[in-house]
Structure formats: C-alpha cells, structure tokens
Amino acid sequence: MIDNQRVIAIIPARGGSKNVLGKNIRPILGKPLIAWTLDLAKRIDVIDRVIVSTDCADIARVARKYGAEVYERCAELATDTALVIDTIHDLSQRLDREGERAIYGLLLEPTAPLRREADVLSCVQQLHFQGFDSVATFKLADLNPHRAWCIDGGEPRAFIEGSVPWLPRQQLPEAFQLSGDVYAFRRDRLALATHGMLFGRVGAVIVSGDYSLDIDSERDFLMAELIARELQDEKVTA
Numbered sequence: 001m002i003d004n005q006r007v008i009a010i011i012p013a014r015g016g017s018k019n020v021l022g023k024n025i026r027p028i029l030g031k032p033l034i035a036w037t038l039d040l041a042k043r044i045d046v047i048d049r050v051i052v053s054t055d056c057a058d059i060a061r062v063a064r065k066y067g068a069e070v071y072e073r074c075a076e077l078a079t080d081t082a083l084v085i086d087t088i089h090d091l092s093q094r095l096d097r098e099g100e101r102a103i104y105g106l107l108l109e110p111t112a113p114l115r116r117e118a119d120v121l122s123c124v125q126q127l128h129f130q131g132f133d134s135v136a137t138f139k140l141a142d143l144n145p146h147r148a149w150c151i152d153g154g155e156p157r158a159f160i161e162g163s164v165p166w167l168p169r170q171q172l173p174e175a176f177q178l179s180g181d182v183y184a185f186r187r188d189r190l191a192l193a194t195h196g197m198l199f200g201r202v203g204a205v206i207v208s209g210d211y212s213l214d215i216d217s218e219r220d221f222l223m224a225e226l227i228a229r230e231l232q233d234e235k236v237t238a
Contacts, residue, residue: 002046002104005128006048007047008051008100009047009106010053010091010106011041011053012084012087013034013063014056014073015055015059016078020218023215025058026221029225029232035066036113036114036228037108037110037112038066038068040108042066046121047106049102050069051069052071053087053091060072073087085193085195102187103186103187104127104184105186106124106185107185111216113224113228114211114213114227115137115211120182120184123135123182124184132186132201132203133186133189133201133202134183134185134193134200134203135182136179136205137178137179137180137181137182137183137206138176139176139177139206139207140174140176141176144172144173144175145159146163146167146172180212213227
C-alpha cells in the first residue's frame with residue numbers, strides 16, 4: 001500500500017512464444033525468466049497482490065511456486081495479435097467483480113527481468129503524489145529520430161522533414177523511447193485506455209536503460225545472462 005491505497009502488480013505471460021519456445025519459463029542463471037519479475041514484485045512493500053495472467057499450465061505452476069496468484073487467460077487474449085491492454089482490461093474487470101478495490105495497478109512484463117525496484121517505486125509515487133493517470137519508464141532512444149531516414153522509390157530522405165541527420169549528437173534534441181520496465185496506472189481510469197498503456201494525464205520516469213531488456217530472441221537471453229552475472233558479481237564484491 002501507499003498511504004492506505006492498494007497496489008496490484010500484473011504480470012502477463014502467455015505460453016505461445018514463437019521466437020523462443022517456452023520463453024517465459026526459460027532459465028536465466030538457473031531461475032525461470034518470469035521468476036525474476038515475481039521475486040522483485042514480492043520484495044516491494046507497496047505491492048499488495050502479484051497476479052500472473054496466463055494461458056499456460058507450466059507458467060502457472062512456476063508462478064505459484066514463486067508466490068504469485070494465477071488467473072487463467074482466455075484463448076482470444078493469448079494470440080500473437082492480442083494487445084496487452086485488452087488483457088489488463090479483462091483482468092481488472094474480473095477483479096472488480098470479485099470486490100478488489102485497489103486504485104493502482106502495475107504492468108510488469110516478464111521479458112524485462114532486470115528492472116530496478118527504485119524505478120517501480122518511482123512510477124507508483126508519481127501516480128499517487130502527482131496525480132497522473134498512467135506512468136511509464138523511458139530511456140534515451142537507441143536512434144534519435146532526427147537521424148532516421150525514409151527510402152521512397154529507392155531514394156533516401158530524412159524521416160523528419162527539415163532535420164539534419166549529420167548534426168553532432170550534442171546538437172540534436174533529446175529523444176526518448178519506452179524502456180518496457182514499468183507501466184503504472186490508475187485502475188479507475190482504465191476506460192481511457194484503448195491501444196496502449198499510456199492514457200489520460202501521463203507521467204514519465206527516466207531510467208538509465210543499462211538494464212532495460214525486452215527479451216525476444218536467443219541473443220537477448222545471452223545478453224540478459226551476461227548482465228545478470230555482472231550484477232551478481234558486483235554484489236559479491238561490494
């Protein structure tokens with residue numbers, strides 16, 4: 001809770017990943033991918049419930065082992081084309097029918113296993129103390145849009161009309177992208193959300209991006225294991 005207001009963490013984890021089979025329960029340093037997010041959520045004092053939404057019995061088994069509640073997801077919300085926001089809407093409505101009165105919700109996707117507790121707390125605090133309807137974590141953009149190009153009929157042109165892609169980085173306006181670490185929202189304002197998790201009055205928490213991952217390939221898993229091992233070594237030597 002934060003000032004007696006309940007907070008729910010939702011971890012959506014479907015079983016149908018095609019790029020990496022069994023992705024959400026594949027181990028990183030011996031621990032299932034989803035368990036990294038579950039362990040973090042259980043450590044954060046303001047989070048009152050940790051719920052996994054899944055269509056997969058194996059994911060459900062791992063989720064319960066690591067202390068999460070499990071809500072079964074219907075087949076139409078577990079396809080490749082289903083939007084996460086639709087799963088959030090569906091689960092939130094089910095919780096309402098059960099009498100859950102939590103105002104604040106967190107979307108913590110299992111594909112971002114190395115997010116920081118401080119960034120989760122910052123998102124909740126922005127919701128509560130600054131009155132935002134939704135908050136997300138952002139990092140500096142991997143590619144500044146002023147350096148992006150279109151190719152039209154085989155001819156390249158600046159993606160942003162009038163931009164100068166050759167300018168030094170220091171002279172370009174700062175650009176950010178969603179980091180994927182944390183999405184926080186007011187459940188009583190979810191009706192404003194249609195296509196995505198940013199709606200109403202939106203806040204931003206800027207993160208370093210050093211540990212921001214969106215695991216979707218074998219290479220991503222290798223990178224996650226490398227960073228996780230470095231973090232473990234740092235703790236040992238601290």
